[in-house]
Amino acid sequence: MSSTKTDFSPGSKNWIAKFFDLFKKGDFTFDTDLISQNESNLTHFISHQTGLIYGTTKSFIFTNNLDKKRLNTDEQLQLLLLETLFFTYLRKQQTFNHSETFIDEVLAFYKGYNGSGIWKQLQFKMTQNPHRKLELILAARVGIKSSFLGANYWLKHLSNAFIFLDVILFRAYLEGNTTPFLKNHERYTSSMLNGLIYAAFIDGKTEANEKKILKHFLASAALPRKIYRRFKERSKIGISVRLLKQELVNDTLLAQITYEFGHLLLQSTHLISPDEKQKLKTLGAALNMSNAQMLESEEMCAAFVAQSGPEELLVYKQSTEASFAFKETSQRWLRIIGRNKDRLILEVKESKELMDLLQKSTKEELSPEEKEQVKAQFYDILKSMPSLALFLLPGGTLIFPIVMKLVPELIPSAFKINEVAKKQNEDEL
Known part of the structure; x- marks a missing residue:
């Protein structure tokens, strides 16, 4: 039976198989340009944005169109850990043909680990399906044993604070460790x-x-x-x-x-x-x-x-x-x-459309389409500024709200110049 996003539930049995089914169908997507990026610290930057480094889930890599609120903390972390391992694998291999190849690679990486607790270990030994084995491993990895x-x-929750170490170790494994x-x-x-x-x-x-x-x-x-x-x-x-x-x-x-x-x-x-x-x-x-x-x-x-x-x-x-x-x-x-104010001002001033939208945003609420236009243009500008670009991956959502708050303060003269030019055009008409 074909999977749909509505019945996809991380943590339930066979959820990994459903993830890859939906990925192949194009229901879960990502920016393919990121896979070919040469930036060696890309996984680090992305995991800052998603929150995995801190053992929390701020966003996902492939499944941001899911309703995160219907997932509990462990389910979110299991999904995000799978996504980050998969992203690390894609970055190394540069191609993807079969989920089985990835699953086999991850199971080989986790070889010798069979969860914690007698019941989980027994479940793992009795399971032959590779997808199910990985589900049991991820479920065990995101939790911790503690009476605290x-x-x-x-x-605010007792998730595994060291979960990102799995990603670091997997990357080392793919590089020959x-x-x-x-x-x-x-x-x-x-x-x-x-x-x-x-x-x-x-x-x-x-x-x-x-x-x-x-x-x-x-x-x-x-x-x-x-x-x-x-x-x-x-x-x-x-x-x-x-x-x-x-x-x-x-x-x-x-x-x-x-x-x-x-x-x-x-x-x-x-x-x-x-x-x-x-x-x-x-x-x-x-x-x-x-x-x-x-x-x-x-x-x-x-x-x-x-x-x-x-x-x-x-x-x-x-x-x-x-x-x-x-x-x-x-x-x-x-x-x-x-510290990048002058260059930011220059770049923004050169885009008349962006200036008009920013000016409009100071007076009224932008439509969803206009907000996306502003976001896309800011993303293009900030990608060219290395000290800011590292916070944008993968989608530019990390600093965008802060930049929007700063813009009226950073470029008041630019707004005035734009207003004068606009008034002159109207007078000429």
Whole structure:
């Protein structure tokens, strides 16, 4: 029986087979230009926009025409994880013929992993269908084993905070890393935990909320008991730069998200002081990051927070400290755009249609078609500006609302010039 979008339900039996059926029919689509992009960090940028890096779902890659509200948190994450693994696969292979080839590749990558809990392991062993095997794996991957319930912190739900590591490891696997998944996951998770613990102790102590978040990360890590106890102890006393470097896994993408998580760990409890910002640089240096990479990661965090809001990202949405931290990151993001003000003004002024629409938007609500025209033209402009373009992938929705708020402030003279020209034309008629 043919699948339809209305009966597609991630998490239900055979949902992966339905996903690929709908993909082949063209019901689920994506920007094919992204597959051929040479940008090595494209998966990183896209996963910032979708939220997968943070263990949440802001948007999807292929299925944005689905009604996200009818899916629970786990279903959303399972779908987004599948999409991101599939996107990573397409980026590497550049072609796609059969879903079976992709499924076999992912199952080979997860070889040795059979979920957590006796019942799930039994289900996995009894299942022969490859699609169903992958469904069971993804369901197990997005959850965590934890008795730590009822806390309202960071992302508001106990999803696997390290879920993006699966994408990093899958990319490494496709590039020839044949280390078994569980062993590799242990190494990468340990390296990241070291960075987070170091960040938490940057000011010499850990706050209560930082301890809660570290506990969430430890629960997400799914480490063997002996190693778990080692990191539980480290989360109480801190870690030295020497030990951090000694146990470091050299992976550029891993370093970036470790630095970003460390940055957000501090930011989620209080406004980061200048001294803490400087000490965070020592974390970046220990992770072998350049100053440019650190700045990029800080700006990625700022963009995500600006889009998400403190109620989704920070520990206590009503706390004064959290409010200040959010305002700081929002202002930082506005400064990123501000640094490109002159070029942005020039580009916008050269488009009469865009100028007319922006001017109209200051007086009345634009129609859906007009909003799409503005969005498309802004997308074309910002794609040519590297410091902004990385926040646009894949659809330009990340900073568009902020840019729209800024435009009247950034180019008041441009609006006036356009108004004068328009009035002159009317007088001539």
